[in-house]
Amino acid sequence: MTSTHSPRRGDPVPAQPYLEQYDRVKAELPGAALSWVRDLRELGRSRFAELGFPTAKVEAWKYTSLKSLEKVAFQPARPAAAGVHFDVLPHVGTGPRLVFVDGFFRADLSSTAGVPAGVELSGLAETLSRNPDLVGEHLGRLAVSDEQRFVALNTAFLADGAVVRIGRGVEVAEPIELVFVSLGSDDGAVAFHPRTLLIAEPQSKATVIEHHVGLGIGATFANHVAEAYVGEGAILRHYKVQREGAEAFHLSNSVAKVGKDACYDNFILTTGARLARSEVRVALGLGSSCNVNGAYMIGGHQHCDTTTVIEHKEPHGTSREVYKGAIDDHGRAVFQGKIVVHPGAQKTDGHQLNRALLLSDTAEIDAKPELEIYADDVKCSHGATAGELADEALFYLRARGIPKDEARALLIGAFLAEALDEIPDETVREAFHGFVTGWLGTR
């Protein structure tokens, strides 16, 4: 994938502790005996050493400062000593569920009963130790250290995560759920770098839901990378609900490659973390399509950054993007959405919409939609708006006896529904509406 962000150089100084930590732990990381794994990690290390943390001059990070993250002395997470109660873990459907605590796979909390034939579900660390060939041809091929500093950092510390493989022609009805718990530690701030590998083989169909929740105390830094391979004619729905705690930093890079006539759906619902940045990159093949949607609700001093790049690499691709967010208090949202139509990608149909609702005078949204078009027979558009709740609608509801807070919640919920209604599966959609209602109830 090409990147036009420049200048890309960052500050190597705050990166230094991470490099030193890597050098200390690298020999103990799973798969350290394998040269290809070692090389992958070393490349991640050296790229992160070069790129460092983004400074304000790095265009792609213009609106999101990581100064608050840099100030915290994070240590690599260790397997949690404290218990996690099974009952508090989220579960939208009734399908299989893999649970990770501070980045470590927890077989004891996971349930893989009822995994359909043709579906493989496992922890990455275990796979690297026992059956590394299973991931060898996919790991690090989509999310490459060269391009993204936090992909590089993730790759250096690459250890555990989820591996999901849907076999050719297999259709999985129940969502496969991945629960990432940020627990933290009393002893100090912890960082972890989970890697998720989703492989939907040709003509397969599955839904994967990532839950990110904070259940502990203390600062955590979750630096996720997910690589999604969507084979020819396959349908992969990849959703994420990020409800981390008030002291959490959440960075994620999801990179998808969508094969011929295939479909990739991404949806990110964000209500959590002190600072969150979710990057989604999708490369579309011939006649393929993607939906990159999301909704966020933030307040306090939360910062939520959504950065997406959709690349139409071949003709007849379709992309739809609907992002809606409600920002209260001193919350700040960033939306950077880029659609690139490569030369020859004729008959591309790309639409992007991003709308923000500002619920206070101190709420802020920075939006940067970008279209880069190198083909001449394409349909592309983008729209961005920021506004407040409509006074007349609020009065209308109140004039019918609906209390002000309830009327506001009703209107905010309705505003966000436009994005949530893009989720085709009713069970998932209703569950996501439930998360929105939950957030509105805390206002």
Next chain:
Amino acid sequence: MIEIKNLHATVDGKEILKGIDLTIRPGEVHAIMGPNGSGKSTLSYVLAGREGYEITKGSVNYFGQDLLALEPEERAAEGLFLAFQYPVEIPGVANTTFLKSAINAMRKRRGESELDAMQFLKHIRAKTKQLGMTDEMLKRAVNVGFSGGEKKRNETLQMAVLEPKFAILDETDSGLDIDALKIVADGVNALRSPERSMLVITHYQRLLDYIVPDYVHVLAHGRIQRSGGKELALELEKNGYKEFGVDEAA
């Protein structure tokens, strides 16, 4: 009883209401007629509690309560209902959700149990049928894509299910053809009762052929200029508002 006394209100520093006096007893239907810009809509918004209006003088005694001290939702809970001239479109909120929220908010305040989806549908069925409203209109987002007539029928439905003590109908006839007007007027007339007061605000006499008032008041220049029985409306129809210093046909 509703007693409006010497009510003055300004919008952005400009005085619109310049001393309104009006008393409405239970069961009475009062009509306020007036030309554009006379303050008709301002009066209805001030009574319903919309923000943006400053009350500079006067009072409104609403069944023994100081109406102007109440929030809009509290006024609604006390049985005040404003049928909007321009019903607001609310994308994303289904009409049923809206109606159910309104009914349950009222029931909650009165200490009654909230209605679930089934009970709610049963509760409104007869009323929607009477107003010729389809299930499809209930499923759609509030007023979104509704014709003028559908919007006013929707207002009348809300009035019917909320069963107010005091209903203000602001230009309910605007944008309606005669058939729609009849349906809406029938709906309103069905709600007339000895306990329910109504204030019908209109520019034109036509509506008053269908909703026949007990009293008619002429509002011009922010004041009630004249009051009389229903025959006053016919007189205005003939002579317009010239007599009140307004060069405009009624």
